[in-house]
Amino acid sequence: MENCIFCKIVAGEIPSPRLYEDDKMIVIRDIEPKAKLHYLCIPKTHFALLTEMDEARAEIVKHCFQTIPTLQETLGLQDGYRVIINQGENGGQTVPHLHIHLLGGEKLGDF
Ligand code: 5GP
Ligand code: ZN
Numbered sequence: 001m002e003n004c005i006f007c008k009i010v011a012g013e014i015p016s017p018r019l020y021e022d023d024k025m026i027v028i029r030d031i032e033p034k035a036k037l038h039y040l041c042i043p044k045t046h047f048a049l050l051t052e053m054d055e056a057r058a059e060i061v062k063h064c065f066q067t068i069p070t071l072q073e074t075l076g077l078q079d080g081y082r083v084i085i086n087q088g089e090n091g092g093q094t095v096p097h098l099h100i101h102l103l104g105g106e107k108l109g110d111f
């Protein structure tokens with residue numbers, strides 16, 4: 001997808017160190033961390049919203065959620081973390097390429 005910042009990161013057009021990568025997803029650090037540790041799990045396929053999920057996209061999202069727990073220790077999230085997917089304007093989504101926030105490294109406040 002043209003002009004999508006996360007597609008550009010996935011394609012390597014914008015450099016961003018990858019803490020994990022496989023054929024379906026990457027994990028990078030958020031550029032403006034909202035917690036001591038703040039990662040983004042970004043599917044390599046472009047779509048913005050959970051409402052746009054078809055079977056193939058659902059498989060990718062499932063893969064992300066199956067992989068994230070295997071990375072807990074590597075990412076320093078073994079003591080717990082928060083998983084967030086912002087959706088649309090009211091959800092505070094600023095990048096219209098579905099991504100999963102992982103926040104941790106400290107005791108997070110209520111929200
Ligand atoms: P959203 O608000 O869409 O749920 O989350 C987008 C996130 O992407 C924000 O937390 C923002 O800090 C992060 N972000 C935006 N541009 C970049 C970038 O170029 N590199 C990285 N690593 N994170 C980015
Ligand atoms: Zn994209």
